[in-house]
Amino acid sequence: MILGTTMDSNPVINIVFFMLSLMTIIVAFGVIRSTNIFRAALFLMCSFITIAGLLILLNAEFLAAIQIILNIGAVSVLILFSILLSKNVEKGNPSNQFKYQFLSLVVIIPIILIACISFIHTWIPDTTNSTTTIYPSSIVEMARTMLQRYVLPFEIASILLLSAMIGALSLIRKR
Amino acid sequence: MSLNSVLLLGAILFAIGLYGVMVKRNVITILMCLELMFSGVILSAVAFSRYIPIELSSESNTSFILDGQIFALFIMAVVAAETTVGVALIICVYRESKTLFSSDISNLQN
Numbered sequence: 001m002i003l004g005t006t007m008d009s010n011p012v013i014n015i016v017f018f019m020l021s022l023m024t025i026i027v028a029f030g031v032i033r034s035t036n037i038f039r040a041a042l043f044l045m046c047s048f049i050t051i052a053g054l055l056i057l058l059n060a061e062f063l064a065a066i067q068i069i070l071n072i073g074a075v076s077v078l079i080l081f082s083i084l085l086s087k088n089v090e091k092g093n094p095s096n097q098f099k100y101q102f103l104s105l106v107v108i109i110p111i112i113l114i115a116c117i118s119f120i121h122t123w124i125p126d127t128t129n130s131t132t133t134i135y136p137s138s139i140v141e142m143a144r145t146m147l148q149r150y151v152l153p154f155e156i157a158s159i160l161l162l163s164a165m166i167g168a169l170s171l172i173r174k175r
Numbered sequence: 176m177s178l179n180s181v182l183l184l185g186a187i188l189f190a191i192g193l194y195g196v197m198v199k200r201n202v203i204t205i206l207m208c209l210e211l212m213f214s215g216v217i218l219s220a221v222a223f224s225r226y227i228p229i230e231l232s233s234e235s236n237t238s239f240i241l242d243g244q245i246f247a248l249f250i251m252a253v254v255a256a257e258t259t260v261g262v263a264l265i266i267c268v269y270r271e272s273k274t275l276f277s278s279d280i281s282n283l284q285n
Contacts, residue, residue: 164256
């Protein structure tokens with residue numbers, strides 16, 4: 001029994017993971033701290049890119065591709081359009097200022113503290129050494145899982161996307 | 176890179192996004208911080224899918240161990256739907272009342 005966290009044996013993966021997570025946190029702070037909303041949207045795109053890199057590190061290549069196609073391609077463009085449709089973009093929108101800063105820090109800091117405490121004190125067995133043959137091909141296994149065991153939530157998700165699209169179109173329609 | 180470190184990163188991302196949701200006044204920025212929170216949750220789900228012991232799955236069938244990735248995929252679908260409807264609502268509200276303050280959009284009746 002080993003207490004504490006067990007690391008992967010490959011040091012390159014550890015270094016890449018550390019750098020990607022550091023970049024993710026810095027860029028997420030950039031989303032929050034920047035007063036220019038357009039710049040915040042660009043920081044959000046950067047955070048999507050780093051999270052796609054983290055997903056590749058976690059053996060989820062299909063999810064990384066979906067992240068790039070969906071979030072960087074579609075969601076960011078949607079947010080940028082909605083920014084450009086409202087005025088006062090260049091000189092920093094005055095509606096982007098803070099309110100209730102200390103009150104929300106009271107809520108946020110316990111979350112990070114609980115995460116750090118559980119990071120130090122928990123023991124979770126790392127079985128990646130014995131199960132290196134789990135993912136011969138992540139995409140094939142994922143398709144098999146999604147279309148056999150989770151086929152009903154898959155169809156419900158497609159209906160959800162269709163209804164969201166129709167709802168958005170009917171919301172912004174000129175009357 | 177262990178499960179705990181990925182979960183810590185996911186929790187930090189979730190906390191940063193929650194801070195932005197509570198602090199910001201612009202509705203579009205609140206939507207972007209919601210994206211950050213969803214990113215933390217997706218990372219946590221994928222990390223569980225990566226590091227789950229194979230003995231914990233109910234059978235020897237290897238198709239059971241990708242549940243976290245499937246959940247992350249469904250979360251991404253819900254994020255896409257939520258962003259679409261959210262941006263449509265923002266444009267609709269801005270067209271009506273010419274404001275993006277979350278404190279000004281408190282009148283839903285007319």
